[in-house]
């Protein structure tokens with residue numbers, strides 16, 4: 001049995017189906033949005049080894065043919081060279097405008113495959129089959145697609161909504177704990193940005209969810225998707241409110257660029273650490289209680305997740321260099337960096353006029369704490 005969240009974009013609405021075993025009936029689940037009984041799958045080598053055969057069987061059971069290309073796993077794949085490889089492969093397969101691309105994997109594959117579909121023959125439909133917690137709660141929904149530049153995160157991309165999202169929560173059983181906890185960083189973000197009671201629920205149920213409570217996991221995926229869908233409907237192309245989904249990301253993206261998009265820091269880890277810094281900045285500016293960042297860090301520690309700059313191995317640049325990296329952020333307006341700050345847990349807002357002195361102080365203190373650790 002699966003649950004459904006409907007993303008009600010006018011004329012382009014789509015379902016997010018959430019449940020166990022969806023992959024085994026992928027052909028039937030996708031049938032309504034396929035114009036020909038064949039799909040072109042982009043995946044990564046790890047996911048292909050674990051789950052591609054099951055996906056193929058689930059498609060074959062409904063007479064749907066599958067061609068697949070597996071790219072190397074990891075953030076470094078979100079680059080021009082792999083995008084070119086994916087697009088050229090799709091062209092070599094003679095994918096037509098009526099065909100369907102499928103992203104089978106985590107956020108890296110979802111972002112890259114979605115972007116490839118967006119630019120192929122000026123736009124081909126695609127389906128998201130997210131296989132990480134992060135992708136099920138966040139990246140498969142909402143239509144942000146793209147790749148990284150050495151100059152900054154996700155700087156090349158397009159808005160391209162999927163036609164369907166199949167989030168098979170059973171697939172998360174094979175996810176390494178580190179990747180699971182990274183995805184949890186985005187789950188916590190939803191509580192922090194707009195739902196204090198969900199954050200409280202996570203404080204109580206997070207450990208069970210991490211340790212295999214399937215109902216708790218489904219609830220967290222569903223609540224996150226509901227919140228994301230609601231914000232995306234209000235502001236699909238981030239002219240305003242959608243930036244709330246970027247809580248923690250101004251810091252996170254600078255840290256990801258500083259660590260070379262390597263496994264020194266996974267995106268979701270950067271989000272959790274970045275949320276901590278955003279809450280700390282809010283507290284220093286007198287916008288929220290100091291209890292807020294303390295409570296967040298305590299919960300992340302309770303989960304065994306990374307929570308502070310001191311959890312990132314290897315060298316990091318100084319505060320000014322990190323701020324300089326933030327100047328490439330897509331939320332920059334008239335040269336000024338935009339931050340997502342909070343009045344409380346569950347009460348985030350967009351701040352366009354932030355004095356950089358306290359930002360520098362928050363970063364410098366966090367870097368000093370790291371040196372002392």
Ligand SMILES: NC(=O)c1ccc[n+]([C@@H]2O[C@H](COP(=O)([O-])OP(=O)(O)OC[C@H]3O[C@@H](n4cnc5c(N)ncnc54)[C@H](O)[C@@H]3O)[C@@H](O)[C@H]2O)c1
Pocket residue numbers: 044045046047050073074075078105106107108109111131132133134135138139140141142143144145154171172173174175176179182183186266267268
């Ligand atoms: N488009 C959006 O709205 C959006 C939102 C959030 C994050 N993102 C992007 O998502 C990316 C991070 O996504 P991610 O955390 O899923 O990383 P990822 O795609 O690199 O997956 C993490 C690791 O898990 C492996 N994996 C995937 N599914 C597995 C499974 N079921 N079992 C075992 N291993 C599995 C992958 O091979 C990879 O090694 C970042 O690039 C980030 O910028 C995009």
Ligand SMILES: O=C(O)C(=O)C[C@@H](O)[C@H](O)[C@H](O)COP(=O)(O)O
Pocket residue numbers: 138142144153154186238242243245246249330
């Ligand atoms: O969907 C959104 O909007 C988000 O901001 C979700 C983020 O979790 C995600 O990391 C997104 O890719 C960041 O967007 P960007 O525009 O800052 O690159």
Ligand SMILES: [Zn+2]
Pocket residue numbers: 138186249267271
């Ligand atoms: Zn994110």
